[in-house]
Structures are given as structure tokens and as C-alpha cells.
Amino acid sequence: MRRFDDETLVAFVDGELDEASARDVAAAVAADAGLAARVEAFRQSAMMVQAAFARVIDEPVPERLLLAARGTPEAVSEAPTGTVVPFRRRSAIPRWIAVPIAASVATLVIGAGAGYWAARPPVLPPATEMAALETATPGLVDNLAGYYDLYSVTGAEPPNMDFADLRTAERDGLQSWLSSRLSRETKVPDLSTFGYSLRGGRIVISEGRPAGQIIYDNPADKRPIAIYVGTTTKRDAQLTLDQRKDVNVAYWRREGRTIAVFGKSDKSVIRDIAAKVGEGGGI
Amino acid sequence: MTVPIGDQIIALLPRLRRFARGLARSSADSDDLVQAACERALARGHQWQPGTRFDSWMFRIVQTIWIDQMRARAVRGEGDAIDPEAQPTDESVRRAEARMSLETVQKAVNRLPDEQRAVLMLVTVEGLSYKEAAETLGVPIGTVMSRLARARAAVQSMTGMGAGGHGGSNATV
Numbered sequence: 001m002r003r004f005d006d007e008t009l010v011a012f013v014d015g016e017l018d019e020a021s022a023r024d025v026a027a028a029v030a031a032d033a034g035l036a037a038r039v040e041a042f043r044q045s046a047m048m049v050q051a052a053f054a055r056v057i058d059e060p061v062p063e064r065l066l067l068a069a070r071g072t073p074e075a076v077s078e079a080p081t082g083t084v085v086p087f088r089r090r091s092a093i094p095r096w097i098a099v100p101i102a103a104s105v106a107t108l109v110i111g112a113g114a115g116y117w118a119a120r121p122p123v124l125p126p127a128t129e130m131a132a133l134e135t136a137t138p139g140l141v142d143n144l145a146g147y148y149d150l151y152s153v154t155g156a157e158p159p160n161m162d163f164a165d166l167r168t169a170e171r172d173g174l175q176s177w178l179s180s181r182l183s184r185e186t187k188v189p190d191l192s193t194f195g196y197s198l199r200g201g202r203i204v205i206s207e208g209r210p211a212g213q214i215i216y217d218n219p220a221d222k223r224p225i226a227i228y229v230g231t232t233t234k235r236d237a238q239l240t241l242d243q244r245k246d247v248n249v250a251y252w253r254r255e256g257r258t259i260a261v262f263g264k265s266d267k268s269v270i271r272d273i274a275a276k277v278g279e280g281g282g283i
Numbered sequence: 284m285t286v287p288i289g290d291q292i293i294a295l296l297p298r299l300r301r302f303a304r305g306l307a308r309s310s311a312d313s314d315d316l317v318q319a320a321c322e323r324a325l326a327r328g329h330q331w332q333p334g335t336r337f338d339s340w341m342f343r344i345v346q347t348i349w350i351d352q353m354r355a356r357a358v359r360g361e362g363d364a365i366d367p368e369a370q371p372t373d374e375s376v377r378r379a380e381a382r383m384s385l386e387t388v389q390k391a392v393n394r395l396p397d398e399q400r401a402v403l404m405l406v407t408v409e410g411l412s413y414k415e416a417a418e419t420l421g422v423p424i425g426t427v428m429s430r431l432a433r434a435r436a437a438v439q440s441m442t443g444m445g446a447g448g449h450g451g452s453n454a455t456v
Contacts, residue, residue, distance in 0.1 A: 006432040014406065016413050016428075045388075045439045046407050052388040053408045056301040062314055065300070068321035069292040 002028055004035065006042075013042045058181070060203050060210050145244035145262060174201045178212045178229075184257075186229060189277045191216050194269070196225055204228070211258075223264040227277060232258045239274055241267055250274035288328040291337050292321055298409060302342055305404035306349045308393045316352070320345040339411065339419045346401055346420060353397060391441035392434075399434035402427055407435070 004025060011017050012025045029036045171188050178186040181203050188198065196216035204213045211230030218225070237253040248270040251260035261274045292299075299320065303313035323344050324331075331340050392400060405416040406427070413431075417424040 006436050007428045010432045010435050011413070011428060014413070014431075041439055042435055045435055045442070048385070048388045048442070049392060049403065049407050049438060052385040052392065053301050053305060053404075055385075056304050057297045059297075059300070061296045061300065065296055065314060065317055065321060066293060068318045069296060069325075070289050071322070071325040 004028065006038075009035075009039055010042050013039060013046060058203065145247045145249060169198045169200045171198055174198070174214070177201070178203075178214075181210060182212055182229070182231070184231070186212055188214055189227065191225065191273060191276070194218075194273055194276070195220060196273075199224065221265065225261065225263040225265070225270075225273060228258070228260045228262070230258045231256055234258075239271075239278065241271055243267070252278065254278075288325065288331070292324055292341065295338055295341055298338065299341060299345060302404050302409055303345055303349070305392055305400055305408060306346070306397075316345060316349055319348050323348065336415065338409070339415055342405060342409065342411075343419045343421075349401075350397075387442050388438065391438045394441065395434050395437055399430045399437070402430040403434040403438075406431055 002024075008017070008021070008025065012022060015022075017025065025039075029039050171190070175186060175188045178188070178201055188201070191197075196218045199215040199217045201212055201214045203210050209231055211228055214227045214229070216225040216227075232253055233256070234253055236255065239250055239252040242249040242251070246264055247262055248265065248267040249260060249262050250267075250270050250273075251258065252274075253259075259277065261270055261277060263270050263273070296317070299317045300313060303316040303320075304310060307313035307316050320341065324341060327344075331337065392403060395403065401420060402416060405411045405419060406413065411419065413424050413427050417427045420427070
């Protein structure tokens with residue numbers, strides 16, 4: 001019986017042997033139960049190692065890494081109100097940059113002078129206790145608009161630049177995944193009546209906590225829509241329309257959730273989509 | 284259509300974190316490592332050649348910085364003691380340890396010699412080919428094969444996943 005070393009067997013499992021050698025191993029495996037067990041063990045252990053690290057992909061990426069990738073951590077020293085992002089020990093970013101999530105990604109993507117027009121009259125009255133959302137969380141919209149911009153740069157236009165963590169475009173699967181990640185039942189709205197189909201979802205950070213980002217594409221329009229759903233401890237707030245550069249935003253708070261719709265489509269479209277999303281209690 | 288390097292890095296961040304987690308043994312250390320790699324990649328972005336794999340280039344940066352850090356620690360006399368943070372002592376994990384668990388596997392990977400960990404993460408977790416891993420690490424392909432075989436056998440041995448006494452795990456000892 002020919003003896004195979006571990007290197008050969010591992011390479012066989014990994015599909016790295018040339019054709020002739022792979023045939024030799026396969027034939028030997030078929031004839032030798034002990035060898036087959038060794039090969040199977042290598043296969044199993046590879047799967048276990050993959051599985052052991054798979055969950056890292058699902059973890060929210062810390063803000064400081066998003067900042068480091070943008071190369072402008074110093075740009076965020078002016079911190080408005082909001083949730084302080086705790087930085088890890090021994091971070092290369094000094095503690096004083098511990099900024100509200102708000103100021104982080106957004107500052108990098110959205111021009112500093114990007115103003116917004118004042119809150120519009122409500123088109124949707126979802127709340128009993130109304131409060132102006134924008135004054136309470138001025139940077140949240142910046143942050144989420146930044147995420148939207150990231151998507152439209154890296155996700156939509158060069159079609160092969162998907163985020164590694166963008167999840168299934170299958171609605172039921174995405175709903176249960178988001179519900180489990182956000183520890184709360186989360187519905188994925190159907191926007192097909194607007195011509196948008198579901199592209200996928202991922203977890204982002206909002207107000208220091210995981211939030212869901214659901215992306216929709218419209219083949220006829222090329223401008224994706226993103227819906228964010230995050231948790232909040234703030235009071236309910238009615239729907240507000242806003243703008244960051246060329247991104248239109250509609251957002252509101254209801255029952256411990258902040259929901260926002262982002263897109264470069266006309267603001268009337270964004271408002272209509274928001275109204276649809278808000279129907280029946282929202283997401 | 285050139286995608287800005289910062290965007291390419293952001294798209295890779297989840298995988299960079301995963302790779303670093305296998306190397307650095309604790310989540311704080313591994314995120315420090317990724318952060319340093321982001322900074323170096325931006326500073327040296329001109330060195331990346333379009334048409335080559337961007338992920339391999341980034342993995343190489345992560346790995347190079349990590350090696351530098353390990354050397355610096357060795358010089359400072361900090362032992363290679365296993366970070367307690369990477370060794371969950373959670374009771375539930377302990378109770379589950381009779382059975383194979385993902386925590387057990389991750390711990391086993393963390394106990395491997397450094398150079399074996401890097402190869403195992405690149406090939407088995409990140410899905411690089413042997414050739415790509417060899418190029419990323421700057422070692423011959425034969426070295427990749429032998430480190431990988433030793434790593435896989437050691438993980439099996441540590442987790443009791445061996446082939447039921449057929450001696451697979453000690454074949455290369």
C-alpha cells in the first residue's frame with residue numbers, strides 16, 4: 001500500500017494536486033478505509049476552521065477602522081452631541097477623537113458645508129409624542145448618508161465591488177438574519193411597486209449600536225435606495241425630509257427605532273417610499 | 284473605472300479583521316493590526332499594481348506588520364503568553380467543551396506557531412490558492428504546503444478531530 005504524507009492529503013482535500021496525483025490519491029482512498037478517514041478528517045477540520053472564523057465577518061466593523069481606511073481620523077475632532085464611540089485600548093487614535101458616530105464616516109464623505117433644508121411638514125404621523133429628530137441627533141443623518149454614499153461608490157457603480165458582507169437578496173432569509181442580528185423582529189419592506197428590487201442587507205453602526213442597512217436597486221434608474229433601521233432610546237419623532245449633498249433623506253423614530261430612507265432619486269420619490277415603509281408601524 | 288483605494292479597503296475590512304483575528308489572538312489586538320495596515324496601505328497605495336489581487340496585497344501588509352509587532356515584542360521581552368482575552372473561560376463554553384465547538388477550534392488555531400497560523404488563515408479561511416498564499420507571504424509553495432499540513436494536523440490533534448486512531452495527526456511529526 002502506497003504511503004501518502006499529510007502534505008499530499010491536505011493538498012488533495014484543497015484541490016491543489018495536479019490531475020495525475022489527485023487520481024492516485026482518489027484511487028488509494030477508495031481502497032483504504034484508514035486513508036479515507038485521514039482525508040475525511042482533513043476535510044472536516046478545514047470546514048471547522050472556516051466556521052470558527054466565519055462569524056467575524058458578521059461583526060460590525062469598528063468606526064475607527066472605517067476612519068483609518070479613509071485616512072482622515074483627524075478630520076473628526078469637532079464633535080457634536082451624540083453617542084460616544086468607545087475606542088479600544090492601545091488605539092493609535094487618541095482618546096480625544098472619541099467622537100459621536102455621527103461625525104465619523106460622514107465627515108469623510110459629505111462636504112463640511114453640506115447644509116440641509118429645514119424640516120418639511122409631516123407627511124406621515126407615526127408618533128404620539130412628536131419631537132424634532134434632527135436637533136436631537138444631528139450627526140446621525142450625516143453618518144447614514146455617508147454609508148449610503150459608500151454603497152453607491154463601491155456597491156452600485158462598479159458592479160463587482162460588492163461589500164464582502166452584503167447579505168442575501170432573498171427577502172425571508174434577510175428578514176430572519178436582520179431580526180437575529182438586531183435582536184428584534186425586523187421586516188424587509190417590499191418596494192417593487194416603486195420599481196425597486198431587493199439587493200441585500202448588512203449590519204452597520206448607528207448611534208453606537210448595530211443597525212440594519214437594506215439596499216434596493218432599480219434597473220431603470222441606477223440610483224439605489226437604502227433603508228436604515230436602528231435602535232434608539234429617544235422619543236418618537238415624525239417623518240422629516242432632509243438632504244445631504246445630492247442624497248435625499250427621509251427619517252423618523254418610532255417605538256425605539258430610527259428608520260431612514262436614503263437615495264439620490266427625487267425627494268418626492270424618497271418621501272413616497274418613506275410613507276410606504278412607515279405604513280402599519282414601519283419596519 | 285478606478286475605485287479609490289480607501290473604498291477598496293473598506294470593502295475588504297470584514298475579511299481583514301477576520302484574517303487579523305486569526306493572527307493576533309485577541310479582538311483588540313487584531314483591530315489595532317488592521318488599523319495599522321489601513322494606514323500603511325494608504326501611504327503606499329501607489330505600490331499596488333492594478334490587475335493584481337488587492338486582497339492579497341492587503342493581507343501581505345497585515346502579515347508584515349504583525350511580524351514586525353511580534354519581533355518588537357520579543358525584543359521588549361514580552362513573552363508570547365496567550366492573551367487571556369483570546370481564551371474564553373465562559374462557563375457555557377467549558378461545559379460545551381466535551382463536544383467539538385467553534386470556540387475550541389479557534390483556540391486551537393490560536394495555539395499554533397505563528398507562521399502556521401498565517402498560512403492556515405490565508406488558505407483555509409480566506410480561500411487563497413497555495414500559489415497566492417506563497418506570494419502573499421513571500422515563501423516557496425513547498426513551505427506553504429508543509430506549514431499547512433502541520434497546522435491542519437495540529438488542529439485536529441488539539442481538538443480531537445483526528446481520524447480515529449489512524450495516526451494521521453502524527454504522520455509528519
